[in-house]
Amino acid sequence: MKREHADVAIIGAGPAGLTSAYQLAKAGVSTITLEADPVRVGGISRTVDYKGFLFDIGGHRFFSKSQEIVALWDELLPDDFIERPRMSRIYYNDRFYSYPLNAFEALNNLGYAESVHCVLSFLKSQVFPHHDPATFHQWVANQFGERLFSIFFKTYTEKVWGMSCDDISADWAAQRIKGLDLWSAMANALRNSIRPQAVAEKKDGEVIKTLIQSFRYPRKGPGMMWDAAARRVREMGGAIEMGTTLTGLSHDPRRGLWSLEGTRADGSKTRYTAHDVISSAPIRELIGMLDLPAEAHAAAERLKYRDFITVALVVDRPDLFPDNWIYIHEPKVKVGRIQNFRSWSPEMVPDASLSCLGLEYFCFEGDGLWTATDEDLLALARRELAEIGLASEAECVDGCVVRQKKAYPVYDETYKASVETIRGHLEARYPSLHLVGRNGMHKYNNQDHAMMTGILTAKNIIAGEPIYDVWGVNEDAEYHEAGESGAEEALKSVRMVPERLRRSA
Ligand SMILES: Cc1cc2nc3c(=O)[nH]c(=O)nc-3n(C[C@H](O)[C@H](O)[C@H](O)COP(=O)(O)OP(=O)(O)OC[C@H]3O[C@@H](n4cnc5c(N)ncnc54)[C@H](O)[C@@H]3O)c2cc1C
Incomplete structure (x- = not known):
């Protein structure tokens, strides 16, 4: 050896x-x-290369509040960053919603009756909030009301995590949608209706991460x-x-x-x-x-992960849609998000007459999606793309499947205590x-x-x-x-x- x-x-x-x-x-x-x-x-x-079509696992925006990190990015790639406009939408109930939301468009899509329902449900959540919210469901319902939770958070979050929003820790919501509540979302939605490229800011000037309007990206991917x-x-x-x-x-x-x-x-x-x-x-x-005590091994065994599949489809049409990605909240299809790699950078697609999309499926290693053959996954992706109406099956001329194990560490009820236990043993020994x-x-x-x-x-x-x-x-x-x-x-x-x-x- x-x-x-x-x-x-x-x-x-x-x-x-x-x-x-x-x-x-x-x-x-x-x-x-x-x-x-x-x-x-x-x-x-990483960036995957399929016959010259470049794509990443999920689409990686480069954004950091740390100047030290930004300086390191520039040190490593001094000449290759491009600034990209962010455009993303939500697809739900056969309609597209701009994301970040545009107030008038959302009102129009939801209809007046549904909009009133959302407002009443929000008011109810303010009068009767969940005290000490422990779950994702409770945390978001406190911020936005039960109705908006069910339209804009529930289905997508459950697709991503493969579990009920009642089993996901409130920590995750607090971390990922920190700084965002109905008032800032509505203020932003109104601004977007009037001035679509407005920068998302809180009153104190701190940028809210989920509402950022442009991002940096290496011209050939991360x-x-x-x-x-x-x-x-x-x-x-x-x-x-x-x-x-x-x-x-x-x-x-x-x-x-x-x-x-x-x-x-x-x-x-x-x-x-x-x-x-x-x-x-x-x-x-x-x-x-x-070599660690049984308690540390048991804690490690309790840690869970969510896995991820990208089905990249080459489509015989140059301009399918302008978004970088579209969130698919629609429960009728399994796909969770669709990336449009040319919108990330034109250099990701080698032929200007074609497009390359990434249909993203969240799954658990070993479940039906994970173990499906590449042919079946390609067929599913083509079918779902056509069902959403973004391209016909016949236009999908090529494709490949990339499986990513452990894409997401799961934040469930026990993860925090497990990590603390492991950390304690490692630091001591x-x-x-x-x-x-x-x-x-x-x-x-x-x-x-x-x-x-x-x-x-x-x-x-x-x-x-x-x-x-x-x-x-x-x-x-x-x-x-x-x-x-x-x-x-x-x-x-x-x-x-x-x-x-x-x-x-
Ligand atoms: C869908 C998705 C979208 C994302 N979008 C963004 C985004 O927009 N912006 C952003 O900044 N971040 C984004 N991320 C997060 C980003 O991908 C991660 O934060 C980052 O890659 C983590 O880096 P890491 O080095 O900790 O781990 P990893 O990227 O997981 O790298 C770990 C490496 O260790 C190797 N390895 C593991 N076990 C072993 C072993 N036993 N022996 C040898 N090698 C091993 C693996 O092969 C891997 O190369 C996204 C992630 C996902 C899943």
Whole structure:
């Protein structure tokens, strides 16, 4: 068996892992990154190439409140960002609603009777709110009323999560639709009726994320960013082992060394050693490899994930619709969202006379959708596209299916306590094991958050102590220092690799 050593081993070449590798390489720390995918870096933020048609897993907007992250994006891709107008609509009950909502159009689509019903239902929710809302249903009904909940939130959310809104934690709503209530949505809807490109702002000027009107995007998709990051890491001497899955992990406290087993598709194995390990692999899988009390293993087993299928259809028509994506709230079809990749960037489609759409299906690994054949999924997508009326089946001339395991960490009633339990055990027993990223920390967040956890973890390793509380990074990639107030200043002077990391294996 081959043996390799680096100061830091990183599991996963997605945004979190590659950001750590990049920061560490810049500080002269040696890294080996193990990536299960044989070809593509970027993880869920990769870009798929099907016969020259480029698409990403879900469509990745680049937006961050953190200047540090925006600066890093520009450092990695100085010439390749384009600014894209955001256009998205909701399809429900055979009608399209602009999203963010346009007040007059919504009124017209819903009809006056339904609109009055929505207002009365909202007033009722204000007089009789759910005290301490625990579920997604209760939280949204408090903000918008029961009727608007059922039209604009229930069906789509249940498609995404595959469970009732009564079983989804209110945390998720509070995080994902933070800052949005009926008043700000209506104010925005009115503004959109009068001035369609108005920027979504709250009174205090803070931008509401769900209502943003334009976004940045790499001209050939988010994978461009991660290809660039991987290239820079390699140029600085960092190793990235593609097609290598972490299958074993143990720690020798006497030598202060981690031992990792990487397995390739042909069954060949390599043993790696490192002083620190950064993991963006799903917590459930990682914990299964570690020597920990039964309580930690049981907590990891309770963590759940939602999986995701993109059926990309090539359509023989140049301009199907202007939206970047359309949310499909309509319960009659299974598709949850439809991406129009040309609207993300014209360079995603190699032939100007064709379009490429991504029909997105949310599912659980092993369920009927996940196990359906590609032919069946392509047929379903063609049928549903025609049913919605966006293109005829005959116009769909080609297509492919991409399955993404563990696209979403599930926020159910038990996830928070489970993550706390696992975290407690890991910090007590394995301080040189660092969890980062989305599934790595079981946090339903975007690239910028994953990157920030990667940056702070690298800083902690370089400093040789946990200056930053990586778990404190919130979904806006904001963070607070965990240690003493001068930590940031102290960190600036830490450019040398600590002695601990310079010891050879
Ligand atoms: C549908 C959808 C839409 C999204 N839209 C946006 C958006 O608009 N904007 C945005 O910023 N973000 C968006 N995101 C979120 C974004 O994709 C993630 O936040 C980001 O990719 C997380 O990065 P990560 O590095 O933590 O994890 P991942 O992207 O999951 O990367 C982890 C990597 O680790 C590898 N790995 C896992 N286990 C092992 C193992 N045992 N051994 C070796 N390698 C392993 C995986 O192959 C993968 O490459 C979206 C996500 C989804 C699902």
